[in-house]
Amino acid sequence: MKKLFIIFSLLLLFSCKKTIQNLVNNIDIPYDTKDIVLPGSIFSKNQAGELKGFQDTYFNRDSRIDNFQEAKLSGLTVLITKPDSINFSVMKEINVYILTDASNGNFPQKLISYKKNIQTITKNLDLDVTGENVINYLQQTKYIIRTEIILRQIVKEDVTIKNHLVFNFKPKI
Secondary structure, three states: OHHHHHHHHHHHHHHHHHHHHHHHOOEEEEEEOOOEEEOHHHHHOOOOOOEEEEEEEEEOOOHHHHHEEEEEEEEEEEEEEEOOOOOHHHEEEEEEEEEOOHHHOOOOOEEEEEEOOOOOOOOEEEEEEOOOEOHHHHOOOEEEEEEEEEEOOOOOOOEEEEEEEEEEEEEOO
8 A cells, every 4th residue: 555655756756847847848928129220321331231339238136047957049020110111121130149258168159040031011020040048158147138230221320120039938946
């Protein structure tokens, strides 16, 4: 009788752990960046087809990030907010990377999202994601999101964009 009780208890324990894992495996956390201004003066000095990079630095002030074993970008939408006359038809390609600086262990730059051969006239664009695990980057005190843009045509106006990112976190159990 004791053996049956122990076997039943172990089965219940393992099935509960699996159920809990299934419940918490998909924690999606959305994040909207502040407005990023891409200066027209920089674009107008460059030829169409030339690569331009922009980056923004983020600080991790939440120690709870250590409770996760995996983080992947599950979606990234770029929205052009200004000017009204510009849409994604002026861009040929967008690549988004995550990296850290030398003071944080100098992880190599990692591609997390991209869109090649852009063929749309809309003001918002869903990028493709690579599915790379970036938990080591997000656990650093400081990390950088770097965006590279290849233009299809010259832009003389400042362009303001906003990124909407969704990270999928897998907690440690």
